Structure formats: C-alpha cells, structure tokens
Amino acid sequence: MKAWKALGPEHVVLEQYEPEKVGKNQVKIKMLSSSISDSDVMTYSGKLGMKPFPIILGRQGVGMVSEVGENVSNFKRGDRVYIRPQVYCGQCSECKRGNEQFCKHAKVYGKTTDGIMRDFVVAQKNNLYKIPDYIDTQEASMLEMIALAKSAVDTLRCEVGDYVVISGASHLGLLIAQLAMYVRAIPIVLDIDEYRLQIAEKVGVYYVLNIAAEDVAKRIFSITSGKLADAVVYTQPEIVSFNRLFDYISSGGKVVFTALENTNPNLSVNIGSVLDKNITLYTISSRGLSIPAAVNILAGGKLNVRPFITRCNFSEVDKYLEKCKKDPNRFMFVSVVF
Incomplete structure (x- = not known):
C-alpha cells in the first residue's frame, strides 16, 4: 500500500505502509479520487505547520468500500462513499450533546492527523456518506x-x-x-x-x-x-x-x-x-457543514464545476503540489485519480 507523505517543506515521497486493521466501527475504503487542497499546498510549502512532519497529505476524497467492521450496518462492500475531512471524537461533552462541530478533540485529515492521499484508507463509519451512482467521482471530491x-x-x-x-x-x-x-x-x-x-x-x-x-x-x-x-x-x-x-x-x-x-x-x-x-x-467554518445537502445539489445538476477541475494521476501528486505552489491561479481544483 502506498501513501504520499510530507517529510518536510517541499519534500514529499510516495511511501509504502502496512495495511491497517479494520475496527468494529470502521470501514476500509479503496480510494478512487482525492484532491490537492489549499492546506496540502501550504503544508508542502512549509506555511501551515499544524502537525509536525512527517504527515500523510489529503484532506477529502471518494472511494469504494472494500471491508466493514462488525458493527457497521449502513455500508457494504462496493458502496461508493465520500470521506469527510473532519474527524470528531464522539466522546467529548459536545459530541455527546450532538454538537460535533464543536468537538473538543476534532482533527482534520492532512492537517492535524494523517490524511487520505493513499490507496487505502480506514475511517470511522460516521465520517462517511454514500454517493449516488449518477454523481461523478471527481466532482464528488468537491463536496x-x-x-x-x-x-x-x-x-x-x-x-x-x-x-x-x-x-x-x-x-x-x-x-x-x-x-x-x-x-x-x-x-x-x-x-x-x-x-x-x-x-x-x-x-x-x-x-x-x-x-x-x-x-x-x-x-x-x-x-x-x-x-x-x-x-x-x-x-x-x-x-x-x-x-x-x-x-x-x-x-x-x-x-x-x-x-x-x-x-x-x-x-x-x-x-x-x-x-x-x-x-x-x-x-x-468548515465544521458542521451539511454534506447530504451538498450531495443533493450536485445530483440536481445545479453546478458547472468542470471548467475549474484539473485532473492529476496519483503518481503525479508531487509534481502537481509544486505546480500549485508556483501558480495557484491556474490550478483551482486538482482532482487526484487513483
């Protein structure tokens, strides 16, 4: 298994990593599409510094379920899912009151915890949203x-x-x-x-x-x-x-x-x-957003997003990080295809 890891400013490598075990409330996902976010570019440039290097990049993306934990009933193998950037603890007082957006221990993929710029990701079931078949995978990475x-x-x-x-x-x-x-x-x-x-x-x-x-x-x-x-x-x-x-x-x-x-x-x-x-x-802020509402908007054909999407293969992430750093205006939304 491979992941794009930032070892320091302007130093990223495609590393092998050991397969993760799937917990009772977790889902294993084969990644289909991710994106190079602003925070990825800032981490690459050494301007963010939210988590000490090294860190796996990747804020959000879409993948296909390949394995589910024993307590997971709302997802099955073959489902296409969107992975939300924010990871809430589910245990603090705010989470227990249903106010996840104010979670005291919230983390963000690729920013304060290892991200999803890798071929397989293990995520909590409450961090996932099903994507209808008729929504384009790359466009769904923009949810x-x-x-x-x-x-x-x-x-x-x-x-x-x-x-x-x-x-x-x-x-x-x-x-x-x-x-x-x-x-x-x-x-x-x-x-x-x-x-x-x-x-x-x-x-x-x-x-x-x-x-x-x-x-x-x-x-x-x-x-x-x-x-x-x-x-x-x-x-x-x-x-x-x-x-x-x-x-x-x-x-x-x-x-x-x-x-x-x-x-x-x-x-x-x-x-x-x-x-x-x-x-x-x-x-x-980016916390507490309604992803299901965004899915409905995308499904309804209300948006034209193709003109500002640039496609990038997973093997080219390092090259496109440098391109985004040098000319951010030309690379408005870089979709990474696995």
Missing part, C-alpha cells in the same frame, strides 16, 4: 466546498435581485456565485487574475471585475444603479482588503467570512464603518 458555498448563500438569505459581491474567483467563490444565481441573486465576482475571471464567465457569471484594472467601487455603484451590493462574501484576503469592502456594500448589508482557516488573516476592522452602515458580520 466540502459545495457544502461551504451552500452555507454561505443560506446565511446571507439571498433574495431575487440581490447583488452579492464575492471576493475571489477561486473554486469556492465560483460555487458561491452559481448557488447565488440559482436563487436568482446577482453575483459580482472580484479577482486580480484574468484567467480565473475567464473561468467565472465560463460558469455563467456576468459581472466579473478585475481589481487591478478598474475602479471596482465605481463599477459596483454603476451595476447596482447606485444602491451598492446587498451582501459580500469574503474568502481571499489577498484579493481585496477587508475595510475596502465597505465601499461596495449598502447600508444594512451582510458580510460572510469563510474559508479563512488556513490563511490566518490579521484583519483590522473599521468598526465605525460597520456601525455607520449597520452591517451584519457572519463567520462560517
């Missing part, structure tokens, strides 16, 4: 981001005709934009990279603005006929400074912060602008 995008749009409670500014044309930003369009809101996607803005247009976003090439505040004023945006989703601090967002949003607007766990931005908030415009701030 965490789809769930995160849904949570952002739900939190904003977008209405028909609402203007939603999205900071960053990453794969998450474009998922949020598409779900906003599904509820008939109007996304305005900001970025500094023309390639990513072209991908945004390919998935149907009409208003794509290059911050480096135009006066974004004036354009948003014009697009919205002077009322400014109803909401902002802030996902990438490097695209636009936080306090600049107040030039884009109307009084009574809403701002969602999400996908910032790996960047650890030191945000300085101009509280005067928040109070003056009566803006409501929300935060969304």
Whole structure:
C-alpha cells in the first residue's frame, strides 16, 4: 500500500505502509479520487505547520468500500462513499450533546492527523456518506466546498435581485456565485487574475471585475444603479482588503467570512464603518457543514464545476503540489485519480 507523505517543506515521497486493521466501527475504503487542497499546498510549502512532519497529505476524497467492521450496518462492500475531512471524537461533552462541530478533540485529515492521499484508507463509519451512482467521482471530491458555498448563500438569505459581491474567483467563490444565481441573486465576482475571471464567465457569471484594472467601487455603484451590493462574501484576503469592502456594500448589508482557516488573516476592522452602515458580520467554518445537502445539489445538476477541475494521476501528486505552489491561479481544483 502506498501513501504520499510530507517529510518536510517541499519534500514529499510516495511511501509504502502496512495495511491497517479494520475496527468494529470502521470501514476500509479503496480510494478512487482525492484532491490537492489549499492546506496540502501550504503544508508542502512549509506555511501551515499544524502537525509536525512527517504527515500523510489529503484532506477529502471518494472511494469504494472494500471491508466493514462488525458493527457497521449502513455500508457494504462496493458502496461508493465520500470521506469527510473532519474527524470528531464522539466522546467529548459536545459530541455527546450532538454538537460535533464543536468537538473538543476534532482533527482534520492532512492537517492535524494523517490524511487520505493513499490507496487505502480506514475511517470511522460516521465520517462517511454514500454517493449516488449518477454523481461523478471527481466532482464528488468537491463536496466540502459545495457544502461551504451552500452555507454561505443560506446565511446571507439571498433574495431575487440581490447583488452579492464575492471576493475571489477561486473554486469556492465560483460555487458561491452559481448557488447565488440559482436563487436568482446577482453575483459580482472580484479577482486580480484574468484567467480565473475567464473561468467565472465560463460558469455563467456576468459581472466579473478585475481589481487591478478598474475602479471596482465605481463599477459596483454603476451595476447596482447606485444602491451598492446587498451582501459580500469574503474568502481571499489577498484579493481585496477587508475595510475596502465597505465601499461596495449598502447600508444594512451582510458580510460572510469563510474559508479563512488556513490563511490566518490579521484583519483590522473599521468598526465605525460597520456601525455607520449597520452591517451584519457572519463567520462560517468548515465544521458542521451539511454534506447530504451538498450531495443533493450536485445530483440536481445545479453546478458547472468542470471548467475549474484539473485532473492529476496519483503518481503525479508531487509534481502537481509544486505546480500549485508556483501558480495557484491556474490550478483551482486538482482532482487526484487513483
């Protein structure tokens, strides 16, 4: 059995490892698809440091059940399953109250515990979700981001005709934009990279603005006929400074912060602008997301994700980690095929 292990910054190897035993409440999975996540690239670059090296990479993925423990009745051999990134202990006071998202001992694959970038994975049964046959395996590897995008749009409670500014044309930003369009809101996607803005247009976003090439505040004023945006989703601090967002949003607007766990931005908030415009701030983490809801969205054909997927063979993970490090804008979502 083989796994991609990071031994130090920019030092990854494909190592042999001993087969794991399957516990009573566990499932053994033959991996079909994983992805090179932002946290994988940051670990590879030596910028994350959540767990000391060495660590097996891989945050999330899809595989086929090959063996089940004696207490497992909801999965069987041959089932295709999604492996959730977060591993909850099930024993702490929060878990016992049903608040897994606040687990005191939670771990994350590839970040604080060995990940799933390996040909076989043994996981707890409560960390798995069945995938319908008609959902593409590579697209299913994106379920965490789809769930995160849904949570952002739900939190904003977008209405028909609402203007939603999205900071960053990453794969998450474009998922949020598409779900906003599904509820008939109007996304305005900001970025500094023309390639990513072209991908945004390919998935149907009409208003794509290059911050480096135009006066974004004036354009948003014009697009919205002077009322400014109803909401902002802030996902990438490097695209636009936080306090600049107040030039884009109307009084009574809403701002969602999400996908910032790996960047650890030191945000300085101009509280005067928040109070003056009566803006409501929300935060969304990757914990407690509804994966079943994301499965339904993907199954319903509501998203066009193909334009931002890059395919990578399992044997090429080291090469693509380096590519993602050097040019992250060109590799928005790298799907690893086993």
